[in-house]
Amino acid sequence: xxxLVESGGxxxxxxxxxxxxxxxxxxxxxxxxMAWFRQAPGKEREFVADxxxxxxxxxxxxxxxxxxxxxxxxxxxxxxLQMNSLKPEDSAVYYxxxxxxPYGDRNPSVISxxxxxxxxxxx
Numbered sequence: 001x002x003x004l005v006e007s008g009g010x011x012x013x014x015x016x017x018x019x020x021x022x023x024x025x026x027x028x029x030x031x032x033x034m035a036w037f038r039q040a041p042g043k044e045r046e047f048v049a050d051x052x053x054x055x056x057x058x059x060x061x062x063x064x065x066x067x068x069x070x071x072x073x074x075x076x077x078x079x080x081l082q083m084n085s086l087k088p089e090d091s092a093v094y095y096x097x098x099x100x101x102p103y104g105d106r107n108p109s110v111i112s113x114x115x116x117x118x119x120x121x122x123x
Contacts, residue, residue: 003026010120019082032102038043038095046061
């Protein structure tokens with residue numbers, strides 16, 4: 001089972017950018033789809049983006065489509081989330097997750113989660 005460690009969160013002004021990273025330690029990363037979710041205080045965890053095992057297929061929630069980009073480097077066992085044009089409503093703890101279904105999905109079945117990284121967008 002993959003162990004996942006997120007990094008790259010922080011405080012940014014509205015309109016700014018951040019890039020999150022999720023490093024995986026395990027032997028199945030290259031065969032898994034990977035996902036990003038987020039959870040704001042008092043809200044449920046919500047889907048943000050997903051990428052297939054090869055990186056050839058990506059999915060995004062409507063709220064981030066066109067602003068966020070998910071990518072992966074299988075040689076480095078790392079998945080990224082580039083976040084541009086950030087809004088205060090993007091503030092949340094962001095989690096990466098491993099989905100053993102390799103082709104990705106808008107509703108991924110995550111079996112392993114990272115510890116999360118905080119993103120705060122000030123207005």
